[in-house]
Amino acid sequence: MKTQRKANxxxxxxxxxxxxVYxxxxxxxxxWVFNSSxxxxxxxxxxxxxxxxDWLLSNYGNAWTGAHVSHYFMNSLVISSIAAVMTLILGTSTSFALTRMKFPRLRKVIKRVLMVALLVPAGSLLVPLYMLLRSFHLYNTPLALIMPYITFGLPPTVFMISAFFKSFPNELEEAGTMDGLSIYGLLWRVIVPIAIPPLIPVFMLNFLSNWNEFMMANLFLTKEKFRTLPVSMVAFYDQLNMNYGSLCAAIMFSLIPVVLMYFLLQKRIIACIKA
Structure with missing residues (x-):
């Protein structure tokens, strides 16, 4: 027993x-970035x-106003939030249809399409997306990022939420139907309130993926007024003449949504992990 305890x-x-160490x-x-800021x-x-x-707070003011980080920050926040919310709404609705409704043949087709979409790298679709956005006059508009973000975020969202919806007992649907709820009322008034704990991490994953995305943002939004925060970092050197302190301050600003989201939602995230 002592040997086993020592080993444990x-x-x-x-x-x-x-x-x-990790x-x-x-x-x-x-x-290091925080110290350098x-x-x-x-x-x-x-x-x-x-x-x-001397701890220079002026680097933060210089980054926020002088390099227009405040403007790029709001662009990223609006685009990332809208795309993440729409992805969650569409993903939840699709997951409910695939797991709780009966249409076996079409369901298999939809699942296969979503599975194939998971295997397609985003980089291989940049040129077709560019041409499509130009033809629909969406290039250099916020929709040029919002729509691709929703498209690429939907397949993993559907599979993650579907895994949770499968564990729901059928009695919930039967009780809701007996109370006179429609299929939409059953989803949004019964299923979604119960599914909030796992939906929050899914929303966070989509938001952070959109927030950190660079490739499409750099290609589809060339106008400065629509530029997002990750793309603005590339032009930061020219705007501030190689001001590394202000660059580090801008990087710290980019961490604000991540830190706030974690501190506000950490209880629900931990509850979901334990479940």
Missing amino acids: SLRGTVQHAILL IAIILFPLG FKTNKEIIAFPWSFPD
């Missing part, structure tokens, strides 16, 4: 040590690993 204790210690590797670049260019270049002599 050693195993737990090793696992925690590996986890701590966390340190993940947090180190973030800590308060430095001058000279300090960053000459003393990259030291703390700043």
